[in-house]
Amino acid sequence: MPDSLTSPPVRPVLDRLFQTAHSDDAAHWVTVRERYPDGFPALSAREQADAYAELYIPVSPEGGRLLYTLIRASRPATVVEFGTSFGISTIHLAAAVRDNGTGHVVSTELHAAKVARARANLAEAGLADLVTIIEGDARETLADLPGPVGFVLLDGWKDLYLPGALVVADDTISMATQMTDYLSYVRDPARGYLSVSFPESDGLEITCRV
Numbered sequence: 001m002p003d004s005l006t007s008p009p010v011r012p013v014l015d016r017l018f019q020t021a022h023s024d025d026a027a028h029w030v031t032v033r034e035r036y037p038d039g040f041p042a043l044s045a046r047e048q049a050d051a052y053a054e055l056y057i058p059v060s061p062e063g064g065r066l067l068y069t070l071i072r073a074s075r076p077a078t079v080v081e082f083g084t085s086f087g088i089s090t091i092h093l094a095a096a097v098r099d100n101g102t103g104h105v106v107s108t109e110l111h112a113a114k115v116a117r118a119r120a121n122l123a124e125a126g127l128a129d130l131v132t133i134i135e136g137d138a139r140e141t142l143a144d145l146p147g148p149v150g151f152v153l154l155d156g157w158k159d160l161y162l163p164g165a166l167v168v169a170d171d172t173i174s175m176a177t178q179m180t181d182y183l184s185y186v187r188d189p190a191r192g193y194l195s196v197s198f199p200e201s202d203g204l205e206i207t208c209r210v
Helices: 010-035 045-051 061-074 088-100 112-124 180-186
Strands: 078-082 104-109 131-135 151-154 166-170 193-198 204-209
Touching (some): 010 061, 010 088, 088 104, 112 131, 166 180, 180 204
Parallel strands (some): 078 151, 151 166
Antiparallel strands (some): 166 204, 193 204
16 A cells, blocks of 8 residues: 655655644743733734744644554545644645545645645645645634544634544643544543544544444
């Protein structure tokens, strides 16, 4: 079976992005925390996106591989990503779609500069034709998305998470306090979901409707 993640042009792009994210995010987080010591309770979604403009906040290499594997296994026709950032997770999603030989990725990002950078990274990885990135607030840009949606990666603002389809939610460890309502919902058997935690890097919650 083909595996685009381990070969050019995808692998060199991912290696570069992970290395840059590792070095750059450490410095940028210091600036963000100094500027917003109390977090973002009073900021709009747009202002939060501006505050995070230089941050990659990527999925980990292992988490990206997990996303790739889940899509290879489930073969969804439509993959939705809530929060593109610089496109690291998007590349994993698109590589899986490419190797499946079917499907398309729809991603959304609020910050215009990140949209441009993500599109450039996808083009460099040879995956641009498999991804549509919509600029704007996901609550609006995804509202009329035609279904069915077979896979969702939730990596935007944690208090806006909504369950449905096969859902992978990122940052369940690093931003646990912002995800209490979401995690309580999907872990409640009465809601009709099966959910499992993947304690890798910032944490992932993998949920499916039963």
